[in-house]
Amino acid sequence: MNPRSIVWGVLGLAALSAAGFGVWLATLPPAPVASIPPPVPQEEIAATLAALKPPKRQRPLAAIVGLNDATETTDYLLPYGVLKRANVADVVSLATGPGPVRLFPALVVQPDATIAAFDAAHPEGADYVIVPAMSRDDDPAAIAWLRDQARKGATIIGICAGAKVVAAAGLLDGKRATTHWYYLDEMLKRSPTIEYVADRRLVSDAGVTTTTGITASMPMMLTLIEAIAGRARAEVVARDLGLETWDTRHASGAFGLTRPFATTVFANRLAVWNREELGVRLEPGMDEVSLALVADAWSRTYRSNATTYAASPGAVESCNGIRIIPDRSGIDWPADRRVPTFPDRKPANALDHALDAIAARYGARTSNVVAMQLEYPRQ
Template structure:
């Protein structure tokens, strides 16, 4: 073989080895990030056992019948420069639902669910007295949520299959394995609830679980911008729509990414409880730019260079900070979601650990969260933040004592929050200040959260994962060069 050909082959082999080492490192890093994002089993059941579930109201509203009168066939307008395409049910005047609470079941997948997909819609519905909201899963045992949180479902699928405990609305979040065997009972349950007349709200990539349940055939739907391509390939019998905050098609509503579930839930509050109630709840949760009359059009996301910090954080998690999220009794669900989503699950900028004075924390509207007790067995943390707390006096004394013993301060990202401001705004500002601007902006994009109204300050770039990438690239280069040099000539 001519020497020139041999040199070219050796160079090609060196490049291939370098690429293989880099790819293997990135795959391993993403696996570590995903493993750390979903916590393992709880260490022990509380001495008194898990708290009992709240009693479900027995009166059944005729929510579906009232709302069906408002629906018209799907409308599609010819697109133009000034008139975006509208897909779904025509907006008409909404008559309030009849007396009696409307039951909303927020699904929690056995394989794990996205935190904000669960907690965001839960708080929206629970802020209205017209709704009774509960979590449901295959078994009544703690299940993981992204970012490092666990939730104890109030009821099982079997308990809510039919009768007075069956839901009128089902919220379907993104789950880890929507088409796997572990979620087969959930898929069947969702299909049965839809068949008996329940409305379905698919949040973010929860649209895949809705599609796998057979409910999107022949319908229009949307999802997170990053998964619409694969969904189009796997479910071609669904009309997948890009660039919409939510899409309605009959009794099925699907939303864009993560925080869009809040807007989708507000739309159902408007449909089932009236526009005045939706305005009141929407004003309380403070989603930027939301109003009942706001356009559903949003930027159609695409992968871009600006997403690099998100990818680097996911692929190079080593030496990342550990953020302890201190949970207080009665904390807002959306404030909790913001902490776990922005610091960890939706950014991979840190690993988050749920800490509390007791194992069980009950949120403002009755959701049961499971945390690591703030004692001698709790893991070490780089920072300790207490979401949803305005002053230091409101922090659980057990958390204060634990932090003092560990030499860390209790930080309050929501202190000084403006009236009507979303719980996500202060945490994004805090992420930018403690991590970097590029990571904060990429995190907002992947959570499909608008930040045009925010002033973010902090370092320009995320150097920890960048340096790890450069060191890995250098090490892979040296390894491949040495391997090729040692080959027989």
């Protein structure tokens, strides 16, 4: 989910006038609805796992597709990193056209192939197509390719606002689904036959699975690993990531546009003199899951953006083979503006550490704004 779309949505609703903003602000709830996620019936869990079984190959092929000019950072990188470390599927990162994929709000990567090259190598299609949030829901190449992959029997997985792209392809018509809280009304307005399912981090229906916000990609991938290789394998990967447990429960009412969210975004956006460019050093073999979560979080504060740097301009390969192109090279970033990716910690804990660091630097309200954008059910 693009942070710019949230800020302009907030500013647009506020009509950029003090009086109008005050009236509009008064209509917002003072806080999200505190609730305990309801339990998920065992039969629903079993049905979800059955729906995610490999549709074609014994060792499935998973393709993660993105637009070259703007695809969400964590939506694109986390599924790749988690599935690769699980070693239960062949995984490829794709772009709709040649060249690198510029992720938002941070990072640039070199994909494995274009969708055209993938089609030439795999005319029978993928087993799973993972669709991140993109800058456009109606890109003709992406839409046509998704429809073609669905016709070939691929299971389509829309991560976060990637569900809007899946919906634009007509693949969610008449189906149960979810998406990021900020884009839910927009998706349902465009595709009114979709049946929204609340209080679930992921929803499967007839060959298509959708998820809530950005951080749902981790439980989504662990659920997919369980469907492919069993619970024991998923638990091993979860421990490697630093998770003791995961499930599909979600307290949907805890996420939404609130008064503190709007006022914090507004104040941070207006403080143009207080903007920081923070450096993330790229190192060969670094964990792409930690990198994605940290860079994503620091670029959603409306006070800072994360810029990558390395010794040389060439792509730096992560531990699971993602090639990250540095924004800057041949420089040494000032120590007080460096952002750690916590290489000595488990990847699942990297986001909590980043949120703590954001709170220490900019305050708890800004940290909460970041967590809300990521739709992260922080304990």
